[in-house]
Structures are given as structure tokens and as C-alpha cells.
Amino acid sequence: MRWCGSPEHRIHRRSFLGGTLAGLVSTVNLGGIGLSAAEPTIAPLRQRGKQVIFIWLAGGSSQFETWDPKPGRDTGGPFRTIGTSIPGYHVCELMPNIASRMKHIAVVRSLNTVQSEHEQAADLVSIGRPKEAALDYPEIGVVMSKELAVPDSELPDYVSFFTTSEGRRRPRVGFLGANHSPLLLEKSIRPEDLDPPPGMSEIRHHSREDLRALLSDRFARQQAGSEIVRGYNSAYQKIRGLMRSDHLFNLEKEPLTVRERYGRSPFGQQCLLARRLIEARVPVVKIARGFWDSHHDNFESHRELVPDFDHVFSVLIDDLAARGLLESTLVMVLSEFGRTPVINQDVGRDHFAAAWSVAMAGAGIRGGTIYGQTDADGRAVKDGEANASDLAATIYQAVGIDPRSEYQAGLRPVPLAKEDARVIKEILR
Amino acid sequence: MTAKSWALLLGLLVFGGQKAAAFPRLSRPLPAVVLLNGLLESHWQEQHINPAKQASNEAIFRRAMLDLLGRVPTPSEQEAFATNSSPDRFEKAVQQILSGREFSWYFATVLDDMIQGSAAGNERFLGYLRESLREHKGWDTIFREVLIGPWDNEARKPASVFLESRLKDVDLLTTDVTRSFFGVDISCARCHNHPLVQDWKQDHYYGMVAFLVRTGGGKGSVTEKPEGEAKFTRKHGKEQVAPMMFLTGQKIEEPAKPKLPAPNKPPVYSRRAELVKSAMQDKRFLSQAFVNRCWEYLFGRGLVDPVDQIHSGNPASIPAVFDWLADDFAEHGYDIRRLIALMVTSRAYRMDGTSPPGASAPGPEHFAVSRLRPLTPRQYVTSVIIALGDDQYRSTPEQQAAIDKRLTELMPRFDPRTREFQSSSREALFVSNSDAMAKLFDAKENHLLARLKQLPDHRQRVQAAIMALFGRAPTQAETDHLVKWLTAQTDSKAAVDDLVWALIASAEFRFNH
Numbered sequence: 001m002r003w004c005g006s007p008e009h010r011i012h013r014r015s016f017l018g019g020t021l022a023g024l025v026s027t028v029n030l031g032g033i034g035l036s037a038a039e040p041t042i043a044p045l046r047q048r049g050k051q052v053i054f055i056w057l058a059g060g061s062s063q064f065e066t067w068d069p070k071p072g073r074d075t076g077g078p079f080r081t082i083g084t085s086i087p088g089y090h091v092c093e094l095m096p097n098i099a100s101r102m103k104h105i106a107v108v109r110s111l112n113t114v115q116s117e118h119e120q121a122a123d124l125v126s127i128g129r130p131k132e133a134a135l136d137y138p139e140i141g142v143v144m145s146k147e148l149a150v151p152d153s154e155l156p157d158y159v160s161f162f163t164t165s166e167g168r169r170r171p172r173v174g175f176l177g178a179n180h181s182p183l184l185l186e187k188s189i190r191p192e193d194l195d196p197p198p199g200m201s202e203i204r205h206h207s208r209e210d211l212r213a214l215l216s217d218r219f220a221r222q223q224a225g226s227e228i229v230r231g232y233n234s235a236y237q238k239i240r241g242l243m244r245s246d247h248l249f250n251l252e253k254e255p256l257t258v259r260e261r262y263g264r265s266p267f268g269q270q271c272l273l274a275r276r277l278i279e280a281r282v283p284v285v286k287i288a289r290g291f292w293d294s295h296h297d298n299f300e301s302h303r304e305l306v307p308d309f310d311h312v313f314s315v316l317i318d319d320l321a322a323r324g325l326l327e328s329t330l331v332m333v334l335s336e337f338g339r340t341p342v343i344n345q346d347v348g349r350d351h352f353a354a355a356w357s358v359a360m361a362g363a364g365i366r367g368g369t370i371y372g373q374t375d376a377d378g379r380a381v382k383d384g385e386a387n388a389s390d391l392a393a394t395i396y397q398a399v400g401i402d403p404r405s406e407y408q409a410g411l412r413p414v415p416l417a418k419e420d421a422r423v424i425k426e427i428l429r
Numbered sequence: 430m431t432a433k434s435w436a437l438l439l440g441l442l443v444f445g446g447q448k449a450a451a452f453p454r455l456s457r458p459l460p461a462v463v464l465l466n467g468l469l470e471s472h473w474q475e476q477h478i479n480p481a482k483q484a485s486n487e488a489i490f491r492r493a494m495l496d497l498l499g500r501v502p503t504p505s506e507q508e509a510f511a512t513n514s515s516p517d518r519f520e521k522a523v524q525q526i527l528s529g530r531e532f533s534w535y536f537a538t539v540l541d542d543m544i545q546g547s548a549a550g551n552e553r554f555l556g557y558l559r560e561s562l563r564e565h566k567g568w569d570t571i572f573r574e575v576l577i578g579p580w581d582n583e584a585r586k587p588a589s590v591f592l593e594s595r596l597k598d599v600d601l602l603t604t605d606v607t608r609s610f611f612g613v614d615i616s617c618a619r620c621h622n623h624p625l626v627q628d629w630k631q632d633h634y635y636g637m638v639a640f641l642v643r644t645g646g647g648k649g650s651v652t653e654k655p656e657g658e659a660k661f662t663r664k665h666g667k668e669q670v671a672p673m674m675f676l677t678g679q680k681i682e683e684p685a686k687p688k689l690p691a692p693n694k695p696p697v698y699s700r701r702a703e704l705v706k707s708a709m710q711d712k713r714f715l716s717q718a719f720v721n722r723c724w725e726y727l728f729g730r731g732l733v734d735p736v737d738q739i740h741s742g743n744p745a746s747i748p749a750v751f752d753w754l755a756d757d758f759a760e761h762g763y764d765i766r767r768l769i770a771l772m773v774t775s776r777a778y779r780m781d782g783t784s785p786p787g788a789s790a791p792g793p794e795h796f797a798v799s800r801l802r803p804l805t806p807r808q809y810v811t812s813v814i815i816a817l818g819d820d821q822y823r824s825t826p827e828q829q830a831a832i833d834k835r836l837t838e839l840m841p842r843f844d845p846r847t848r849e850f851q852s853s854s855r856e857a858l859f860v861s862n863s864d865a866m867a868k869l870f871d872a873k874e875n876h877l878l879a880r881l882k883q884l885p886d887h888r889q890r891v892q893a894a895i896m897a898l899f900g901r902a903p904t905q906a907e908t909d910h911l912v913k914w915l916t917a918q919t920d921s922k923a924a925v926d927d928l929v930w931a932l933i934a935s936a937e938f939r940f941n942h
Contacts, residue, residue, distance in 0.1 A: 181853045
């Protein structure tokens with residue numbers, strides 16, 4: 001189904017009429033003024049100071065070997081389960097650290113997202129709705145970086161890592177436009193082009209930029225349509241702050257004990273850097289951890305991947321909590337889909353979107369909540385079915401962004417979350 | 430010329446208060462551009478708009494070079510143009526640009542963006558478009574070859590790439606065909622009659638799907654199945670089969686099938702061919718969509734805006750111009766060069782960028798003032814390379830191939846030209862700090878810097894730099910300021926490099942104006 005502002009899409013008719021009836025309709029958030037993306041977002045109080053870390057397990061992690069084990073069943077695989085700090089809830093034995101931190105974590109075990117092809121599923125989960133030919137939607141993280149942006153910040157609103165071979169996806173900025181592009185860390189954990197050209201003094205760098213800005217301003221003063229020059233010059237102004245924040249991307253600045261705690265794996269380093277960025281008030285950070293696409297030897301690969309995830313994720317949660325940042329930081333663990341109940345002839349599990357799990361902690365999350373259920377073999381959702389749009393709406397709601405507020409894309413009012421999305425209130429505070 | 434356009438012209442001349450001497454003799458029609466200008470001027474009069482003055486010939490020459498060849502002129506080209514004293518030197522230059530090989534090479538990338546949208550950049554498809562422009566194919570021919578071929582030889586085979594990349598999803602195929610070629614977005618009418626646009630009902634959407642639903646294939650081939658229907662369910666209704674129906678509402682009846690279809694033979698009857706036939710009979714949708722996209726490309730905004738929203742509820746901002754151009758285009762064999770020449774030599778394209786003093790600036794939809802347009806990454810990068818170069822650029826195939834190689838590396842680092850253009854810090858960081866940019870300034874291969882450094886003093890350096898990069902002479906105040914700036918730099922060796930960097934990264938170079 002495509003959204004065009006029709007009442008048939010189960011949205012309140014008045015919200016379709018937009019601003020004219022805003023006084024009557026609480027669902028219209030005048031702060032989120034879409035396409036004219038240059039306009040400032042007037043953040044409601046409750047979303048102020050909120051931040052997000054996305055951990056993207058690229059390729060599709062197995063719910064059986066993590067959050068929704070089925071011990072003793074044909075579909076269950078060889079691992080045992082262990083009890084957690086929530087009475088009655090067990091996780092796979094590969095996650096002992098997470099098991100003892102469940103009071104911080106909520107799990108949704110009942111996702112049915114239908115789409116089980118990598119690219120399309122990754123688009124679906126990351127934009128929170130099916131792709132549409134006529135409208136290029138932004139990724140959830142991009143929307144959040146706009147909505148949670150800190151006014152006059154020198155830092156980027158969104159930093160996205162993807163240094164692993166799988167899940168090399170740049171967040172889609174969609175109709176929000178290029179100035180909402182995240183700072184991409186693709187080659188290393190340090191941004192590209194952050195150092196001035198070799199041999200160029202700071203004075204020279206400034207002096208030539210001042211001249212550039214002066215020439216541009218003079219030129220624009222006489223020109224019709226010169227608003228775009230303002231945006232152009234402001235992009236150049238912003239790089240000063242980025243170049244000054246060089247130290248943020250330098251993990252040597254962390255005490256050795258902290259670095260040891262996160263470990264030297266790329267995932268560990270990225271999570272540590274994410275915490276540094278969160279501490280410096282960057283609103284959105286995304287980390288991708290690849291190699292989960294286990295069509296072969298699912299159990300061997302999960303035996304390697306899950307303990308690393310268990311360790312680093314737990315350290316991150318502890319670190320955020322110790323610094324008083326967990327209250328205001330949502331940590332989301334996502335994949336494009338889960339893996340099949342059926343174990344194939346290569347001892348692998350294939351793509352499976354009909355019944356899988358995600359986990360989250362921190363801002364807005366009611367820790368210790370296990371939402372939804374799958375059947376005995378994990379073949380289908382038994383209770384509390386949710387889709388990608390519901391998940392997106394829940395993510396927005398968790399940090400106080402009204403998922404029903406709208407952007408204006410041309411003539412079309414576009415709600416942040418799909419119009420029929422249902423917030424999973426049970427896992428929210 | 431149609432009776433309608435004559436009537437318009439006569440009306441204009443009689444009621445527009447023109448002198449009798451300007452009255453045309455019907456036996457010798459006026460050049461089309463005079464008609465177009467007449468329509469523009471009567472619109473501005475009706476709207477009480479005081480249009481901007483004409484920009485200098487040098488300014489529109491640079492503007493047109495960027496639009497039609499995707500780059501700034503070289504110093505030699507600038508000089509040749511400046512020393513030509515003929516009163517119609519701009520018209521002549523446009524004709525020369527359009528008849529050159531470089532136009533086909535570059536403008537194919539513009540057509541590629543128009544047709545393919547976000548899927549643009551396929552080398553085979555681009556090759557097909559370049560060849561088509563070289564052969565002076567009309568837009569109708571390109572449209573037909575993209576949709577139904579024949580894909581019978583190496584030159585035409587890549588035309589099928591458009592369909593090939595959309596085979597998996599008939600909704601995407603339907604939406605993209607309709608948006609790219611007919612300037613209409615009917616995707617909202619998939620679930621229900623369009624809530625905002627009266628014209629588009631579910632019947633239109635599924636009528637278009639019906640033309641395309643049998644299209645299939647894969648792995649480099651596009652085929653059409655002998656069977657398959659577009660089915661949909663109306664609100665509170667039962668599932669039904671949609672007949673083929675073009676956007677005009679014209680329905681196509683499928684002929685009865687022959688009793689014994691030959692096995693494994695492609696179907697003789699093609700629904701896609703019916704779509705092409707309907708569009709060619711109608712002319713209107715095909716013609717106006719292309720006219721509007723070209724106008725948007727050249728003026729930064731469509732006569733109908735947005736370009737995929739051509740419907741009765743969203744009329745053109747200058748209806749007479751839109752209708753006349755669409756008629757003219759269809760009547761003249763969908764000749765792409767003729768259309769471009771008309772637009773580029775028109776009064777609207779020659780506008781200066783400053784509003785006349787005292788008057789409040791007319792809205793962008795009236796095209797009475799030239800507005801800034803960001804260069805595309807291709808235009809910007811090519812222009813930087815050529816402007817910093819050795820003035821030996823003659824657009825030979827070798828030179829183009831060399832530039833193309835660098836474009837592949839550099840283009841993704843720049844902000845794309847979108848409807849709502851936004852600059853990013855990523856581009857600014859790249860231009861300010863990257864090795865790749867520094868390399869372009871490497872004096873060994875950079876002859877502009879070498880030339881400037883050989884000049885005897887800063888004053889001459891400033892004048893030569895502004896001329897080479899901005900295509901105009903500097904003002905006195907500008908020269909004074911920049912000479913002072915150069916003198917004040919502590920690192921005098923690097924000062925010229927930094928001046929050139931500042932000019933290239935400034936708005937006057939980054940935007941077309």
C-alpha cells in the first residue's frame with residue numbers, strides 16, 4: 001500500500017489536511033517541516049537531548065542462536081539455553097553477559113516483515129516502510145538525525161560506520177536531501193579528508209576559505225535564487241568544526257583499561273568510538289557488524305559472532321549506564337531479517353522474515369520486557385505480531401518523536417512512520 | 430505551424446500594441462523563436478512583470494556551454510566568441526555547439542538522467558543514447574526503441590536496458606514508464622482513485638499496468654508473454670481485469686487470439702507496441718513531458734512543476750508557452766536539437782540574474798529573471814579540470830575518455846543536483862582537503878597555474894585568473910581587493926594557488942548563472 005494522504009489508509013482525515021486544522025489535531029507536529037529541510041526543527045521538550053546508536057547485524061542474525069532459542073526442538077540447533085535476570089526468560093547460551101543485563105534490555109520476538117531478500121529487506125527495515133517508486137524515503141536514522149539535531153553544533157548530526165564487507169550500505173537521505181547525509185566512515189574509523197592538505201598551515205587554510213566565502217557572498221548578493229548559496233557557504237563553515245573535532249575519532253585518547261574492555265575487534269572499536277561520539281552529543285551513530293548471512297555452518301559462525309556481540313554490547317551498555325548516558329540514549333540492535341527454522345543440508349539457516357527478533361535498550365525503553373512470542377518451533381509468530389512500520393514507529397516514539405508528525409513532500413503529506421503503524425507501547429516507558 | 434499558434438501570434442501583435450511594420454506576411458512565417466518570445470513577453474505583460482535586462486553575450490555563452498556541453502568554455506573558445514562581431518554570434522555559437530560531436534557525447538548523460546532517474550549511469554544505455562543523438566534520432570524514435578526495439582543490432586540492443594532493469598516489479602515499471610515518458614505520476618492511484626488529482630483513477634493506473642504486465646525476461650533479454658492480465662480490486666468491489674487504457678482514457682481492445690498459436694514463438698501481438706501506438710497517436714503526453722523536462726534542465730524549474738505532475742489540477746505557469754512548445758516539438762519530428770535551440774535562444778534564457786531595481790522579484794515560475802542553478806557533479810568536475818588545464822581541450826575522443834576516467838572517481842564526492850539542492854560538508858571537506866583535489870592543483874600538470882605564475886605582476890594574475898575561471902573581466906574594485914589579498918599572504922608562492930582554489934570553490938564557479 002502506498003501513502004498519498006487518503007483516508008482509506010486509516011489515518012485520521014484531519015491530519016491529511018495538515019496545518020489548517022493543526023489546532024484541533026494533535027498528530028500534526030509543526031516542528032517536522034519536511035522538504036524544506038533547511039528549516040529548523042523545533043524539538044519538543046521530551047525529545048531534547050535524546051540520542052541513538054543503531055547496531056546493524058548485516059546479513060541477518062539468527063534469532064534461534066540469540067533471543068528466541070528453541071532447545072530440544074528439531075529447529076533448535078545444538079546450543080543450550082541459559083536463564084536470565086528476567087524469571088522465565090532464557091536466551092542462547094552464547095550470550096551469558098547479556099543474560100545478566102536483561103533488566104536494561106527489551107526484546108521483540110514477533111517480527112514478521114515478509115521481505116526476505118537482502119537489499120529489499122534492508123531497505124524495508126531501515127526506512128520502516130516498503131520502498132516506493134515515486135518517493136524516495138529517508139532512512140529512520142536520517143530522520144532522527146534531523147529531528148534530534150543539536151542547534152549550532154559543530155559536529156555532524158549522524159555518523160555512520162560500515163567498514164565490514166557485508167552491509168556496505170550508505171544510509172538513504174531520500175527526500176530530505178544531501179545536507180542530511182551522514183558523515184560516513186567507510187575506510188577507517190577516522191573521517192576522510194579531515195586533515196588539511198600536506199604542508200598547508202592553518203593560517204593559509206583559513207585565509208583561502210575566508211576569500212572563498214567573501215567572493216561567494218558578494219556574488220550571491222546580486223543574484224536571484226541565491227538562497228542556495230547560503231546553504232553552500234554553511235557547508236564550508238561546518239568543516240571547521242569537523243576538523244577541530246579530530247580528537248574525537250582518536251581512540252588513543254581513551255584510557256588503556258577502557259580500550260581493553262571493549263577489545264580490539266573492529267566491532268569493539270566502533271562501539272567505543274560510538275560511545276565517544278554519544279558523549280560529545282552526536283545525535284545518531286550507526287555501526288554495522290557483518291558476516292551474519294550463515295547459509296553454511298550457521299552454528300559455527302554464530303559460535304564465533306555471538307560471543308563477540310555479547311561481550312561488546314554488554315560493555316557498551318555498562319559504559320553508557322556508568323556515564324549516565326543510557327537514560328538518554330536508545331541502543332537498537334537490528335538486522336534485515338532473521339534465519340529459517342529449517343536447518344538446511346549445509347548445516348546453515350537461510351533468510352527468514354516471518355518470525356524473528358530485535359532487541360533494544362536505553363532511552364524510552366522498559367528494560368526487562370519480552371514482547372511477543374513465536375510458536376514452539378519458531379516457524380511463525382504466535383502472539384504480538386509486528387511489522388517493519390510498527391518497529392519504526394516504536395523507535396521514533398522511544399525518543400519522543402511523534403511518529404505521526406508529517407513531512408511535506410511536494411503536495412504530499414508524509415507521516416514519519418507509515419500511517420497504519422502501531423507503536424509497541426508495551427516495551428516503552 | 431498550427432492555426433492555433435498563428436492565432437496566438439496575431440492576437441499578440443494586434444493587442445500587444447506592436448507597430449504595424451512588425452506585422453508578418455503569412456506567406457513567410459516568422460522564425461519560431463520570435464513566436465516563442467512573443468508568447469513569453471505577452472505573459473509578462475499580462476502579469477505586469479518587468480523582466481530582467483538581457484545578460485551579456487559572454488554570460489549566456491558560458492551558461493549555454495555549461496548546459497549543452499557540460500563544461501565552461503576554454504580561454505580560446507572565449508576569445509573566439511568575444512572577437513566575433515556578428516550581431517547573431519550567440520545564435521551561431523548555439524548552432525555550432527548543437528551540431529558538434531561533443532553535444533551528443535554530453536547531452537546523452539542529460540537524457541540518461543531524464544529517462545533512467547536514479548538508475549542512470551549504465552554505460553551501455555548511455556552508449557545507445559550517444560549514438561542516437563549522433564544520428565539525430567527524434568525523441569519519438571528513442572521512446573519507441575526503448576520500449577519495443579527492435580533490439581536487432583549492437584547499436585539498438587542496449588536500448589532494452591531501461592526495461593531490463595525494471596522487470597522484477599511491474600508497479601515500478603509502470604510508474605517509471607509513465608513518469609519518464611509522459612510526465613505523470615499515477616502511483617497513488619494504485620490503491621484507490623488519486624485523492625489529490627482528479628485526473629487519475631484506479632482505471633488509469635491499471636490501464637497502464639495492462640500494457641506492461643506481460644513484459645518479462647531477464648539476463649539480458651526482454652520478452653513479452655502471450656498472456657497475463659492486470660487485475661485489481663476496487664473499493665468495496667470484486668477483483669476485475671483492467672483493459673489496456675492510455676492516460677487519455679482511450680481503451681484498447683485486444684484482438685482475439687489465433688486458434689493454434691505456434692509453440693515457442695514470440696507473440697505476434699504486443700501490448701507494449703499498443704502502448705507506443707497510443708502514445709504516438711496522442712502525441713500530447715509524450716511531447717509535453719519531454720518539453721517540460723528540457724525546460725527544467727535549462728531553467729531550473731519546469732513550466733509544470735514538479736515535472737512528473739502534469740495534470741489538470743497543476744497547470745503550466747505559462748500555459749501558452751507550454752502548449753506551443755509541445756505542439757511545435759511534435760510537429761517537427763520530435764527534433765531534440767530544434768527544441769533545445771529554441772529554448773536556449775529565447776528571451777527567457779538570455780535573462781540577467783539580477784532583478785530590475787525597484788521592482789519586487791518576480792516568482793521563479795515566470796522565468797523573468799535568471800536563477801542560480803547548481804552545476805551537476807559532472808559539470809562541476811569537468812569544468813574544474815578544463816579550467817585548470819592547458820587550453821588544449823578540443824573534446825577529442827581521447828581527451829573525453831581521459832576526463833571520463835577522472836569523473837568516475839570524482840563525481841560521487843560531489844552533491845547531486847536535486848530539486849531541493851542541499852550542500853553537504855562532505856563535498857566541502859573533499860574540495861578543501863583531499864589528495865584528489867590537490868592533485869588537480871599540481872603545477873606540473875596544471876597549466877593555468879603555470880601561466881599565471883609567469884605573468885609579471887599580481888594585477889595581471891588577478892585579471893587572467895578571473896577571465897579564465899569566470900569568463901569575464903574583473904571589476905576595478907575586485908581587482909584591487911584581490912591584488913591586496915595576494916600581496917598580504919605570507920606564503921607568496923602558495924598565494925596564487927590559493928586564489929585559484931578560492932575562485933573554483935566559490936559560488937560563481939559552483940553554480941550556473
